[in-house]
Amino acid sequence: MAVIALKCPSVQVAVVDIAQKRIEAWNSDKLPIYEPGLDDVVKQCRGKNLFFSTEVEKHVAEADIVFVSVNTPTKTTGLGAGKAADLTYWESAARMIADVSKSSKIVVEKSTVPVKTAEAIEKILTHNSKGIKFQILSNPEFLAEGTAIQDLFNPDRVLIGGRETPEGQDASKH
Ligand SMILES: NC(=O)c1ccc[n+]([C@@H]2O[C@H](COP(=O)([O-])OP(=O)(O)OC[C@H]3O[C@@H](n4cnc5c(N)ncnc54)[C@H](O)[C@@H]3O)[C@@H](O)[C@H]2O)c1
Structure with missing residues (x-):
């Protein structure tokens, strides 16, 4: 998200987490993860178009695109335990x-999830959505x-695609 903020200065990027300590660390001088070059990118954008916040619901409500990268640990009990x-x-x-x-939104699944999860998530979203399109x-x-x-600065490929065209038609049928 920091690289998106750097490369797209007209886009407001809010990184949200329910874990207050993590957000405090992202707002401090000592970032919670080390990745060469990341410090520089965050310092250039933080407070301009890159924000770290625990106000999850507020920012989700305002967003046009929501990237979800919550934790997906391996199940320890029940069907599929250990796998x-x-x-x-x-x-x-x-x-x-x-x-x-x-308002309608694009929801991007970034967590490591099994194939077909997007369909399951789509059902949860559309069943609860009061007519809003996801x-x-x-x-x-x-x-x-x-x-x-x-790698983000020099991607060797970029794949973009969704099921619908900008006009709202199902792209798989065209
Ligand atoms: N770490 C990697 O290199 C890597 C690489 C590829 C994919 N992934 C995938 O990305 C996902 C996240 O990985 P991670 O290493 O960042 O995990 P993580 O456990 O370190 O972070 C997940 C964060 O999500 C937050 N969270 C959980 N529920 C939330 C909610 N409802 N609203 C807001 N925040 C919420 C948690 O507080 C936590 O800080 C996983 O599915 C993982 O498999 C991680």
């Missing part, structure tokens, strides 16, 4: 997005630790 991803956090994030949204995109993360910033 399958636990989608509890994702599901509760999807319910919250549906609850607080007053388009769900899948954007799994393939960044390599140590070169993440460089």
Whole structure:
């Protein structure tokens, strides 16, 4: 998100987390993760068009695009224990997005989730949505630790696509 903020100065980027300590660290001089080049990027954008906040619902309500990268730990009990991803956090994030949204949004799934999760999430969002339109995109993360910033500056490919055209038609039928 920091690189998006740097490269798209006209876009406001709000990074939100319910964990107050993490957000405090992102707003401090000592960022909670080390990645070469990240400090510089954050320092250039923070307070301008990159903000770190615990006001999750407020920023989700205001956003046009929501990237979701909540934790998806491996299930420890029940069906798929030891193998399958636990989608509890994702599901509760999807319910919250549906609850607080007053305008249509693109929701981008960035967490590591099983194939077809987008369809399940779409159901949660559209069943709770009071007529608001959500388009769900899948954007799994393939960044390599140590070169993440460089790789984002020089991507060897960019894939963009969704199910619908800007006019709202189903692109898979055209
Ligand atoms: N770390 C990586 O390099 C990496 C790479 C590729 C994919 N992923 C995937 O990205 C996802 C996140 O990874 P991570 O390492 O950042 O996990 P993490 O556990 O460090 O961070 C997840 C954060 O989500 C927050 N959160 C949970 N529910 C929330 C909600 N409803 N609203 C706001 N915040 C909420 C938590 O407080 C936590 O800080 C996982 O699915 C992971 O598999 C991670």
